[in-house]
Amino acid sequence: MTRALRRAPGYLFLGVSALLSVLPLYFMAVSATNTSQDVLASRMLPGGALVENFLALVASQDVASAMWYSTLNAVVTTVLALVVCSIAGYGFEVYHSRGKDRLMSFLLLAMMIPFAATMIPLFQMFASFGMVNSTAAVILPAIATPFLVLLFRQSARTFPHEILEAARIDGLRELNIFFRIFLPTMRSTYAAAAVITFMTAWNNFLWPKVILVNNTYQTMPMLISNLRAGYVTDYGVLMLAVLLASLPTMILFLVLQRSFAEGITGAIK
């Protein structure tokens, strides 16, 4: 009894946070089923316009294509980013030296400048490679980020050195130690990194918009931007598109969240 009482504030705090977090999402989901007029009147109940909104959406926009290119970009970016950045973060921490620490600090500077300032030189560079309008040009700048490298470096800091030494004594090669021991141990870090990278890549807007000059490889955020461009915005259709665009990240989180915290099962599995 007292135990349950002691837990009450925790549950209350979680409950309020969860409710506040979900309320706008609920509004988004409900609005996808309402007419534009009802959305503007902040109607909070489901309506009957879902089919109508869907038909209007697919009639004006190529949703399937945008979903495909968004997925392609986000998946390729995430896979490459995880490999490239985790091995780098591991390299920075496990083999750390003064030079590497200096390099890390230097690389960090790369994320401290607003993209609006570097976008045009970057565009010029890709144009000189003849890569305007290519999905590769969308993906390449997003693979290696100082943030992900730092995330893996910070996580590697909690990776016990005894294990590393034990593996070396067992005769495991350095690359194998990374793949066979570090990678499985850091599953939750990889899950977090995957969710975050996928989400960033999925929602990336400004750079794809600029580098994909013609719309062949249009992504979902670009499609949503189209829906708001006219003199008249159909808010029901807009919210449906936004809902569709939000689903993949939500699903990915649902799938990967098992890796986050199944309660602490011990330091080393």
Added chain:
Amino acid sequence: MNKLRKFAALALVVPLSIALAACGGNGTASAPASTSAAASGPKSGTLTVWCWDPTFNIYAMNEAAKIYQKDNPDVKINVVETPWDDLQTKLTTLAQSQETKQLPDIFLMQNNAFQKNVINYPDLFKDYSQSSVDFSQFPQGVTAYSTVDGKNYGLPFDNGTAITALRTDVLKEAGFTIDDFTDITWSDFLAKGKVVKEKTGKPLLSGQAGSADMIMMMLQSAGASLFDAEGKPTISNNAALLKAIDTYQQLVKAGVFAEVNSWDEYVGSFVNSNVAGTINGVWIMGSIQSAKDQSGKWAITNLPKLDGVDGATNYSANGGSSWAISSNANYELASDFLAKTFAGSKELYETILPSSGALANWLPMAESSVYAAPQKFFGDQAVFKKVIEFSQQVPKNNTGAYYYEGRDAVSAAITKIVNGTDPSAALDEAQKAVEFAMK
């Protein structure tokens, strides 16, 4: 050593996989076709166009393509849907990185942004002097937006003429008709607005707090601008501007003009019958008509005019856009296409008006029977003919290259004035801000 070799292999593999990915989605830049037949006879080629609204200008462009293709079956029009904000970002990026070969043949541009872009990025445009477009068939007030150094850079497309749209049912409840709001002054409007507010509880107008749209419309209606003909700011001691701000403040204070937080809320305010009308560019009719339950309850008229200001009229404009031909265009084909459609086809404008509400700036349309048809939604008023008539009386506005700087400085000044700053002091400050931006 063995280990090292493995790492070397890895170092090779990673960039390789990246290179592979790079090859994966390589697209080909759409080089505008330069194949054009001889000067006479049917033409061929592909024109790429950037514009942004599927139910409005994209639709109009596709209809124009159909009409042009009747005589030139081998011409293709490839529309790339590009919202205005993104279009501006792309233009800036391409110009700044000198990659003009990525430009389409034709793009649509907001009238207010024309001077800024032509002056800063002349490399992006080709003017209309080599085309057969007759610019005398467009209102001078509209072509002025896209004229730089006497050369035309834009073919006016959609009409930005300002209208007063009011709910006749609400007016009736307060004992008024639409005629009571025609050819009046703002002080009349304010007095009648107070009566409407008192009897029905509804403000006549609404708008975004901190937006200068309403004031800019008032200003233009008196033939005044934020800049003089040389492009110098004329914000401080601008009598028309002071009067406009004063009028606006009185409207807000009396509750006749409801300030809201955002554009979405603004649209919502009349779509949901919270206010009894609105004043804006004629394109706002599209949003008004999205409230299908209000059919027959609306009517339009001209704007109130400023009291005691020289040159005050009942006409103004807000927004509107024009077609530009890019420096990368197949000029002959692009200019011929535009001249024969948007500057020469009654059929085009008669097709696009009923289904999209895209109202022409092309003056010959004033005699069109389609434009004279009564509109059920607006209580059987011939609204479109009316707007064409209004459009010819709109005074010219000097936007200058620094229009957006000027407008934003005035918006900031309005906010300060509403919070109690002395109007002329706030405008002096705005003038200084614009001068700083131009430095």
Added chain:
Amino acid sequence: MSLLASASASGQVSGTAPGSGDVTPSRKRRFGIEQRRNVTGWVFLLPAAALILLMNFYPMAQAFILSLKTGRGTRLNFADPLWYNYQRLMQDETFKLTVQNTFIYLIVQVPIMLVLALILANLLNDKNLRFKGLWRTAIFLPCAVSLVSYSLVFRTMFSTDGLVNDMLMGLHFIDSPINWLGQTGTARLVIILGLLWRWTGYNMVFYLAALQNLDYSTLEAARIDGAGSWRTFWHVTVPQLRPMILLTAIMSTNGTIQLFDESWNLTQGGPAYTSMTMSHYLFELSFQKNPNFGYGAALSYVILIMVALLAAIQMKVGDKRD
């Protein structure tokens, strides 16, 4: 720069450097292994470093050169004096206002958000908690939602006759609706609330991941010693989470100083620039107004310096290997 480097370099006074195990082979051989491992480390980080150098530093160098030029559009020339744009920033009232706004967001929002995220992560890490997945998902989801819906929903909720005003009036906290985005104080508040809503769950995810890597035996030991849950959290969990707290603090600082989305989407910088951020101003200078890229580039370097200084301080305080 050198501050950053020395901050992290000074952190490596630890006995766990690779190759310094208790096995003591001959000096020469040990040196060989260490050197080889050092090279291994360089090879591991090479792909990422090369990509970052090419994709970030090359454009950054270009931007720096640009920051020494002046003129509108493509008519750019080297300024006289070269640092003219930086001088001009010091006289720019709008820029000063945006610096002030940005730092208000930073000082108010980042600490609240990180503390909230830590508390939430710790609550969620409780073995006996029910509906764990539900809470976790609900709290994370806001940052998975696209910006369009987020800004639209927020504007709807905070509109004059929106949910927030209705609720406050229903509870008799206020008599008439508040024009949230029309006043300086409330507009800034909406931005801060928006940031908290969108990013708290995001940071929570990193803490959850870090908690998962924690040494469980230390928590168990604390519990056996009879430490309360608060004391365990503060004295055992938080110190072990330090690397991750440092990371999130640097990231949030960086994100807030470069804040663009909320200013652009929620308030459009208004009223009268009083909620506009530095990045928003930069974007306006470059893409909305008469393009002044040299000036914009100078502004971006001022942002870079601010973030770098704050990151260096944070690393000095938080980056210890022990």
